Amino acid sequence: MNPEQCYSIINPQFKPFKHQRECWRLIQEEGAGFCLSSGTGSGKTESVGIPAIFLDKRLVMVYPTRSLIEDQVSRFEKYCMTLVEAKKVLSKTVAYDTGDMQYGKQIKSFEGKPSLERIKGRLRFRQRYQPGKIQIIGAGQKKRVDVNDIVPEIENIINSLPGFIIEVVYGQKRINVIPKEKRQIITETTKKHLYGADIILTTLDMFLYRFFGYGERKWNLLFPYRLYMGTQARKQLVICFDEAHLYDEVSFTNFMNLVGTFVGADIKVVVMSATLPKPLLDMLEKRYDLEVVNGMELSGEKSFRVIKSNNRKNEIVGLVKKSLEERIIIVRNTVKQAFGTYQKLKSISKNSLYLYHGRMFPKIRTRHYESLKKKDEKSEPYILVTTNAIEVGCDLNSTLLITDYCNPDQLLQRMGRCARKKDTKGKCILLGTNFQTDDSFLRLPEAYNYQTYQKLITAGDFTADEIRATITPHLRREELTDALFQFHYSYVYEFDVMRSELHDSGILATRSWTPSFKVFWVKEQTAFDTIEKFVGTKSVEEILKDILLHNRTPLRIPIDYCILHESEEAIDWKKVKMLPVTDSSSPVGYNRQTTINPYQTELYLFLFDNTFPNHNPKLGLIRLPHFFTVKRRGLITTLQASKRYFINSEWDRKIRYLDISKKSLSVL
Structure with missing residues (x-):
């Protein structure tokens, strides 16, 4: 099948853009890989994810933060479910790995009673070390049944349904039967995945631990083997570093070492972001032969203005009161500022007011994001008060964005949450032309040309390329992190026993x-x-x-x-x-x-x-x-x-x- 046919299976209205067709070609053909520099909302994830799924590649998506994975995992599960439902593949497995939480979810077609018998067999096997009854949830009731009785119990539920998803969670001995029109799908979730999945979503921190054989006592070396050592695995592997502009110092050193290591081993590498600085693109192209793919700016029409105010909280309240029927995102620079603004707005709107930041429990964050997405799709009004946790990876399409003064790359990312889709309109309001006392730690004169940046935002008429030009990244390695990477590599992959004591110590700096x-x-x-x-x-x-x-x-x-x-x-x-x-x-x-x-x-x-x-x-x-x-x-x-x-x-x-x-x- 060609790219157009494959994209239409995922979504009949979806026609791949030029940069997505180019990414398809580069994933399909031999080569070191590529850098995708494309605007927010231009389908960067689909540019890599959909070709990898259809071309039967093993895709590892490496993200800078955990919150980004939470926002993306449901998207990949949905793609795999659509593919299995269309009978294009028998099954696909998605793995989620952040260390504190990990699981592998296999998605496959329902094949009648044989599928249920296989589930029963696996549950019976687990009874030896996890005894007890199995909880079945469906048809408005919960039951605890013996493992030998699960087949007739599930059949009683699904016989009355036109479509369904049977979710089996082995670690919790739970089976959910969810009504779904026109679908007959089984998902099986296990705690251990050992990088055996088709799609793996992880953080840079956890990826480094797995690459150097940490994390599982008995199976440590399975990770390096499946990532790097297996000859056949290398040919099918695609490793994608998303939002790569967020790496600095320690994490940047590890990122560059990983890119160089994988390219040297003929493993395809993809680097993506909406705000990749040109010096970094040039270096990746010249040093590692990564082809640069420039995407499209597909967002809608945005107006921009700056408001100078000594009381930003009151200014925000005034703006919100005038725009209660809009989809509003308010981005503050600190959690304390965001919470204060949230408290101030509670008297204005309770039902559609959300708080979202990096120190919230992951389940609450995911719940809020899913609720916001539903409102977005229905064009219903909401007010979201957030921090930089919303800057990357979140596919929200607000009509009004209010943001604190921030750094150039942050501004581009935040503006990407407004009028995100083509043929939409939005307003962006920047509060202030400098940092306040409690967020002055964000000011980095060595990384940004603030003089030019402030001229651009004050004028209010600028392009994304002009803002990117004010970013001056420090493309430097941190020496100690660099040495540590090489020592661990020599032990795991070159069998240098002199480094065994260091490896056994578990000392590994990932981000800091x-x-x-x-x-x-x-x-x-x-x-x-x-x-x-x-x-x-x-x-x-x-x-x-x-x-x-x-x-x-x-x-x-x-x-x-x-x-x-x-x-x-x-x-x-x-x-x-x-x-x-x-x-x-x-x-x-x-x-x-x-x-x-x-x-x-x-x-x-x-x-x-x-x-x-x-x-x-x-x-x-x-x-x-x-x-x-x-x-x-x-x-x-x-x-x-x-x-x-x-x-x-x-x-x-x-x-x-x-x-x-x-x-x-x-x-x-």
């Missing part, structure tokens, strides 16, 4: 040398007593099952976010507890040393806070817990906290880590 907390929000303060009681007798994984949590998937917070500022009072130690762990699956894996090495230790933070502004966990973590004192000496940063902030600690404890921050950069 600043470590992070796994944050769990507990429902009751008594949860701290439960944790203290079982430390040393149960693993962290077992303890988490015994305490009431608002979030089963942890939030990730850099530990330097918890540093105590001058003249600030530390959070009450009764509201927060830390737990350093070297092995979360072992009861003896707790780190009891006075000075903690965070590169060999997982840092858990358990939070109990029901006071404003953290009074509603559904709104996310608004106020961060501050309790660390800090000392900096050269490249070493030391954080110290009282023993009262630690679980079962007899001493005050220190966390010592590297603070590279541009001190050891070398020009490429």
